[in-house]
Amino acid sequence: MSSHDSHAQGHHEMGFIRKWVFSTDHKVIGIQYAVTAMLFLLFGFFLILMLRWQLAHPNTAIPIIGGFLPESWANGGVMTPDFYNVIGAMHGTIMVFLGVVPLSVGGFGNYLLPIQVGAQDMAFPKLNMASYWVFFIGGVIMFASFFLPGGPAANGWTSYPPLSVVAQNGQTMWLLGMVFLITSSLLGSVNFIVTGVQLRTKGMSFFRMPLFVWAQLVTSFLLLLAFPPLEAAGVLQLMDRVFGSSFFLPSGLIVSGEKLTVSGGGNPILWQHLFWFLAHPEVYVLILPAFGIVAEVIATNTRKPIYGYQTLIYSMVFLGFMSFFVWAHHMFMTGMGTNLSNFFQATTMIISVPSVIILTTLLLTLWGASIRYTVPMLFALAFLPMFAIGGLTGLPLGLAAADIHLHDTYYVIGHFHYVVAPGTLFGLFAGVYHWFPKVTGRKTNVALGKLHFWISFLAINGVFFPMFFQGMAGVSRRLYDPMVYAHVAHSQGLTVLSSYCSFILGAAQFLFLANIIYSAFKGKKVESDNPWESTTLEWATATPPPHENFPTPLEVFRGPYEYGLTPKGYSPQHLQEA
Amino acid sequence: MTETTSWMPADAFAPRTAESPYGWGLPLNISTHGAGIDQLINILHWFCLALFVGWGLYFLYCLVRFRARPGHQPNPMLNHFKLPTFLEVGVAIFEVAILVFLAAPVWGSYKNDFPDEKDALVVRITAEQFAWNVHYPGRDGKFGKTDINLIDGTNTIGLDRNDADAKDDIFTINNLHIPVNKKVIAYIHSKDVIHSFFLPVMRVKQDAVPGMTNKVWFEANQTGSFEIACAQLCGNSHFRMRGQFLVDTPEAYQAFLVEEEKALSEASQ
Numbered sequence: 001m002s003s004h005d006s007h008a009q010g011h012h013e014m015g016f017i018r019k020w021v022f023s024t025d026h027k028v029i030g031i032q033y034a035v036t037a038m039l040f041l042l043f044g045f046f047l048i049l050m051l052r053w054q055l056a057h058p059n060t061a062i063p064i065i066g067g068f069l070p071e072s073w074a075n076g077g078v079m080t081p082d083f084y085n086v087i088g089a090m091h092g093t094i095m096v097f098l099g100v101v102p103l104s105v106g107g108f109g110n111y112l113l114p115i116q117v118g119a120q121d122m123a124f125p126k127l128n129m130a131s132y133w134v135f136f137i138g139g140v141i142m143f144a145s146f147f148l149p150g151g152p153a154a155n156g157w158t159s160y161p162p163l164s165v166v167a168q169n170g171q172t173m174w175l176l177g178m179v180f181l182i183t184s185s186l187l188g189s190v191n192f193i194v195t196g197v198q199l200r201t202k203g204m205s206f207f208r209m210p211l212f213v214w215a216q217l218v219t220s221f222l223l224l225l226a227f228p229p230l231e232a233a234g235v236l237q238l239m240d241r242v243f244g245s246s247f248f249l250p251s252g253l254i255v256s257g258e259k260l261t262v263s264g265g266g267n268p269i270l271w272q273h274l275f276w277f278l279a280h281p282e283v284y285v286l287i288l289p290a291f292g293i294v295a296e297v298i299a300t301n302t303r304k305p306i307y308g309y310q311t312l313i314y315s316m317v318f319l320g321f322m323s324f325f326v327w328a329h330h331m332f333m334t335g336m337g338t339n340l341s342n343f344f345q346a347t348t349m350i351i352s353v354p355s356v357i358i359l360t361t362l363l364l365t366l367w368g369a370s371i372r373y374t375v376p377m378l379f380a381l382a383f384l385p386m387f388a389i390g391g392l393t394g395l396p397l398g399l400a401a402a403d404i405h406l407h408d409t410y411y412v413i414g415h416f417h418y419v420v421a422p423g424t425l426f427g428l429f430a431g432v433y434h435w436f437p438k439v440t441g442r443k444t445n446v447a448l449g450k451l452h453f454w455i456s457f458l459a460i461n462g463v464f465f466p467m468f469f470q471g472m473a474g475v476s477r478r479l480y481d482p483m484v485y486a487h488v489a490h491s492q493g494l495t496v497l498s499s500y501c502s503f504i505l506g507a508a509q510f511l512f513l514a515n516i517i518y519s520a521f522k523g524k525k526v527e528s529d530n531p532w533e534s535t536t537l538e539w540a541t542a543t544p545p546p547h548e549n550f551p552t553p554l555e556v557f558r559g560p561y562e563y564g565l566t567p568k569g570y571s572p573q574h575l576q577e578a
Numbered sequence: 579m580t581e582t583t584s585w586m587p588a589d590a591f592a593p594r595t596a597e598s599p600y601g602w603g604l605p606l607n608i609s610t611h612g613a614g615i616d617q618l619i620n621i622l623h624w625f626c627l628a629l630f631v632g633w634g635l636y637f638l639y640c641l642v643r644f645r646a647r648p649g650h651q652p653n654p655m656l657n658h659f660k661l662p663t664f665l666e667v668g669v670a671i672f673e674v675a676i677l678v679f680l681a682a683p684v685w686g687s688y689k690n691d692f693p694d695e696k697d698a699l700v701v702r703i704t705a706e707q708f709a710w711n712v713h714y715p716g717r718d719g720k721f722g723k724t725d726i727n728l729i730d731g732t733n734t735i736g737l738d739r740n741d742a743d744a745k746d747d748i749f750t751i752n753n754l755h756i757p758v759n760k761k762v763i764a765y766i767h768s769k770d771v772i773h774s775f776f777l778p779v780m781r782v783k784q785d786a787v788p789g790m791t792n793k794v795w796f797e798a799n800q801t802g803s804f805e806i807a808c809a810q811l812c813g814n815s816h817f818r819m820r821g822q823f824l825v826d827t828p829e830a831y832q833a834f835l836v837e838e839e840k841a842l843s844e845a846s847q
Contacts, residue, residue, distance in 0.1 A: 081814040088811070156811045162788060163771040163812060250789020252726050254769040256707065259726065268772060268787060302644075303652040307659075333774060333785045333809075335792040338686050345681060349673040356669055360662050363633060366640035368653035373645070381641070388633060392626040399677065401684035402618045404783050405604070408774060408809040469602040472619070474778030476809045480817040485805055487600040487778050493585035494602065564652040 022133075024125035025547055029132050030111030031439070037103035040139065041425075042509070044094035049506050051087045054079040056499035058481045072151065084480040085154035086170070090142070092157025093174065096282065097181050098139050100424055104289035105223070106135065106188060108431050109216045111439065113192060115538040116210050118201025118556060118574075120548040123194040131187035138180030145173035156478065158275060161248035161268045165240045166255050175238045182231040189220035189227075196220075201537075203556035207310060208573065210536045210560040214313050215292030218320040219285050226281035226324065233274035240266070247271075269334055276327035284323045286420050287387070288316060290427025291358060294380045297430045298362060300534045301377035302369030303569060305561040308361040315354035315361075322351040332400040333407050341400045348398035355391050359384065370564075374532070375449035379430035382457050383423060390418030393468065411471020414464050422460045429453075432516065437531050441543045442523030448515040455508035462501030466494035533570050536560050540574045596802035605778045608800040608825065612781035614684035621680070625672060692795050693761040701754070702765045704735050705773035705786035708819040710806055711735050712754050714835075716746030729769075739846075748838045752821040754806060757831035761797045774809035777823055783809055798825040 023029060053062050061067075061077025073083035114122055122128045145152035150168030153159065164171050196217045200209070239245040244262060248271045251264025299306050306312065325347045332341055362384060371377065393415040396402040406412065429452075436444050470491045475482075482488050482495055530539040541550050554574040562571040589598045594606035607616055644652075702713040702721060711734050715721045722737055722744020729736035734751065737744050756762050766775050768786035776783045777796070784794045806821030826834060 081817065085811070085814055085816075154814070160772055160811075166771070253788055254706070254726055254729055255771075257729070257731065264789075267789060269790075303646070304654045305656070307655065333783050334787060335785060335790060338682075338689050341685060341689075342682055345677055345685075349677055352673065353666070353670055357666060359633075360666065363637060363640075364659060364662060366637070366644060367659075368655040369640070369644040370646040370650050370652035371641065371644050385630075385634060385637065388630060392630060395626060395673075396619055396622045399618065399622070399681040399685075401615050401681045401688065402622060404685075404688065405615055405619065405778075405781050407783055408776075472603045473600060474605055474776070474807070476776065476807055478811040478816060480814075484818050484820055485807055487605055487805060487807070490587055490590075490600040491602055493587070496585070564654045569652075 022129060024121070024129050026110050026114050026122045026125065026128060027439075027545060027549075029128050030107050030109070032132055033102050033110055033135070034107030036136065036139065037099050037101075037107055040094050041099035041103065042513075043143075044091050044099055045506060045509070047087045047094070048091045049502060050079065051084060051091070052499040052502045054084060054480065055482055056496045058483055079480075081480045082151065082154060085156075085478070086151050088478050089153045089156050089159075089174075090146075093142065093153070095420075096157065096286065097178070098142060100286050100420060100428070101185070101282075102135060103428055104293075104424065104431075105185075105192075105216065105219055105285070106132065108212075108289060108293065108428070108435075109188075109192060109219070112435070112538060113213055113216050114195055114199065115541065115545060115549050116213050116536055117196060117199060117204050118537050118550065118554050119195055119199035120550065120553075122191045123199055124191050127187050127191050131184045131191065134180050134187065135184035138177045138184060141173055141177035141180060145170050145177070148173060158279070159237070159271075160275075161237060161240065161271050162250075162253060162255075164237065165249060166260070172238065172241055175234050175241070178234050179231060179238075182227045182234070185223045185227055186231075189223040192216055192220035193224065201553050201556060204573075207313070208556055208559050210292075211295040211306065211309070211312060211316075212289075212292035214316055215288040215295075218316050219288045222281040222285050222288075222320055222323060226278045226285075229274045230278035233271055237271065269331070272331050272334065273328070276330045277324075280327040280330065281320075281323040283416070283419070284319060286424050288320070290383065290424040291316065293427045293431040293434070294383050295362065296534075296536065297376045297380035297434050298365055299561040299563060300434070300532050301372045301374055301380070302365055302563070303372070304365065304369050304564045305559075306361065307364040307367070308357075309559065309561060312358055312361050315357045319351065319354040319358070322347060322354070326351055326398075329398050329400075329403075332403045336400070345399055348394075352391070352395065352398070359388060359391065374433075375444065375446060375453060376430040376432075376434035378450065378453045379426045379433065382453070383426045383430065386418055386422035386426060386460075389465075390415060390420075390423050393418065405474065406471055408477050409471035410467040410475045410477065413477060414467030414471060417464045417467075421464065422457070426456075429456075429512070434532070435538070436516065436519065437526045438529075438538055438543055438545070440520050440523070442519050442521075442525055443531070444519040444523060445515050448511050452508055452511040452515065455511070456505060459501045459505035459508060463498050463505060466491075466498045470494055530572075535562060535570050535572050537573055540572055596800050599779050599802070599804060606800075607779065607781060608798045608802070608804075609780040609782065610797045610799055611684075611688055614680070614687070615781045618676070618680050618684055621676065625676075629669070688794075692763060692793070695763060698761040698763045698795070699756060700763045700765070701756075702735075702767075703754070703775060703786070705766070705768040705775065705808070705812075705819075706734070707770050707813045708808070708815040709734075709751050710754070710775070710819070710821040712750045713737070714748040714750075714838075715743075716748055716839075717835075718743060718746055722747045726769075746839070746842075748835070748842065750838070752806070753824070754821060755824045755826055755831060755834045756798060757828050758798050758801050758825050760828075761795060763793065763795045765791050765793055767791045771812050772810050773812045773819065776807040776809040777804070778807060779804045779823075785810060801825045801827055801830075 066074045066077030152170040153174035155164040155167050236247040246263045246266040248268050249262050249266045253260040328344045329348045473491050475488045529543045556573045557576050590602040599606035704711040720743040723741040724736045726736050766784050766786045768788045773786040780796050782796050784792050804823040806823045808819035
């Protein structure tokens with residue numbers, strides 16, 4: 001990528017379409033990904049708020065919105081069971097595949113990975129553009145499925161057959177959408193790996209790379225190796241639905257009193273193996289980029305090196321590797337015996353070790369620090385205990401005997417939301433506030449940011465913590481009416497608490513939206529290219545960074561987190577003199 | 579079932595009894611194998627709590643002591659801390675111990691210690707959208723033949739009444755009666771989609787997967803009326819796939835059988 005000449009000739013005369021729509025600039029693509037993903041996050045969140053209304057006030061009309069929904073979704077404003085299941089399935093799908101991953105990998109990864117390794121762009125800029133547009137098509141297909149006569153998929157984000165195979169057409173759209181989303185991820189991951197390995201600037205050895213880059217590299221390997229089995233499985237399920245094959249359908253199915261006319265001989269459990277072979281590594285795809293972001297923010301705002309930088313890297317790599325060997329802990333109840341379950345319980349206990357190490361190193365980094373309580377730092381600090389709750393509650397679920405009672409209850413929902421919502425999403429908020437000045441050249445409003453943080457932090461715990469009590473009580477997931485079962489109705493008070501906290505959480509996000517939209521256009525301009533006094537390379541270039549990032553390639557002289565070693569307080573990687 | 583619930587029911591954390599089996603947290607356990615599961619769940623949560631509180635105190639201390647303020651300089655702390663390494667190793671040892679000495683044995687006994695079928699009540703549970711069919715072998719202890727071609731609105735399991743073993747077979751819908759203090763073996767399968775057979779008070783959960791038969795055993799040591807829940811999304815009425823789970827005294831169980839046999843002979847006349 002030594003294309004100074006082309007840079008000198010100037011890409012600056014590109015038209016609007018070439019520059020902002022069909023761009024090959026990784027930074028523009030990153031922004032495209034981030035904006036699209038945030039819109040989907042809002043949409044997915046809005047869906048679940050309607051569901052939370054139904055749970056808190058079963059069989060009462062959804063205020064305001066209920067009247068605008070079609071009859072099959074909300075009868076007289078009251079949510080139907082079918083629409084409830086639609087929301088359950090699409091909330092999960094949208095948040096995971098169209099929200100969090102595109103934001104953390106597509107958005108942050110695209111924007112930052114090349115700059116942080118000192119590259120001018122991704123290794124394959126056109127592939128990068130293709131990756132975004134294939135993702136976009138996948139998103140359009142998913143969104144369009146809401147306008148099908150039968151509505152979108154309603155079979156859980158896991159789409160277990162036979163339910164998903166005998167379901168309405170929305171499921172076909174879901175599978176088609178997934179094929180596009182997976183293809184997009186594969187294109188992206190190849191690009192990330194090649195860029196991270198090949199385009200590092202002079203002096204940027206592997207052990208001088210920022211942790212964010214490491215996290216993205218491990219994530220890319222997970223996407224590259226884990227997604228193809230799901231893509232294959234998706235195509236097989238598509239065959240079952242559209243062409244009458246029976247990969248996942250056993251013989252002799254009687255659905256609604258009618259014998260199903262399929263050849264049979266398939267196995268529904270096969271889908272679960274293929275699905276979870278992706279979906280467990282996917283959990284680490286969701287969390288690793290957040291680890292990376294949090295590490296950057298913590299290093300900058302503690303003004304000292306990350307404790308155990310190399311240990312953290314080895315832990316992330318080991319975590320990624322192990323994540324391929326734990327998938328069947330999602331399947332203890334399918335009829336698994338002792339041999340298989342012992343293996344998967346053991347691997348699950350092993351994978352908890354690197355997670356604990358990562359958390360410990362970040363906590364130890366605080367010792368001796370000089371903590372600046374900036375808005376991104378608040379989110380990054382909150383990430384630590386929230387991720388701890390998410391991780392610790394994984395322990396009972398990872399042991400088959402305890403899982404007998406807890407499997408598929410609200411305990412599971414509480415567990416993975418603690419990892420992904422106050423975990424990953426807080427990490428992503430930290431990232432948005434941290435890099436906003438670099439991307440836009442303007443600062444966000446600190447008071448609004450702090451208000452956003454505190455309301456979100458309190459509300460989100462109110463949403464998810466009660467779920468542990470409910471899960472222990474045996475409250476199953478995906479129940480439309482919480483009043484049918486006595487053991488569920490007993491904790492209705494917690495359901496109401498959880499719902500109202502989710503409404504407050506929803507309202508708090510308008511503070512965030514108002515802040516970033518206003519600040520992007522009218523925010524206070526940054527006076528320096530390095531407003532946080534940070535060490536990594538993205539702060540060494542202009543603000544916002546120009547096309548191809550660096551007018552002349554930088555050379556790197558030291559590791560990424562040399563804070564507090566000189567009187568100046570920080571030693572940027574690209575400066576020879578500390 | 580429209581129980582009026584105040585925000586926090588009085589029995590949320592009260593000791594569980596057969597009259598008040600549910601609350602916030604674990605429900606009553608009336609199974610003989612469930613104590614091990616509850617013990618495991620409890621130990622794990624005390625362990626998690628201890629770690630979280632320990633980390634939390636350290637964390638809060640750091641937040642206050644190491645806050646940026648005039649005159650405070652960060653210390654890069656480049657040396658290695660020993661204590662956390664011991665903590666890591668401690669956590670790992672705890673996990674291995676709990677897996678080897680508690681989790682694996684409890685799961686192993688739940689999965690493997692099946693009673694002899696001669697000494698147990700054997701039932702077949704067939705899940706469908708959105709009901710639980712319970713099939714008892716009757717006095718002869720033998721299940722009659724079933725055939726999916728015979729399934730209709732009333733014969734929901736396709737029982738072949740012409741088969742000699744089927745004459746005395748009983749089947750009920752959404753109603754599982756078992757006698758107290760007797761081991762029960764349940765063969766669980768599904769006619770259509772995946773369901774999950776869940777007895778919260780028994781610490782029993784087993785997916786009902788079409789095309790295969792899963793087997794669980796359990797033994798109740800208290801009588802009472804409880805719930806069967808479906809724990810796996812199975813369609814739009816998943817939420818009301820509720821069954822009754824009745825643990826009877828031996829006398830009440832006999833009365834139930836007699837009642838069902840009477841209904842059977844009336845129906846066949």
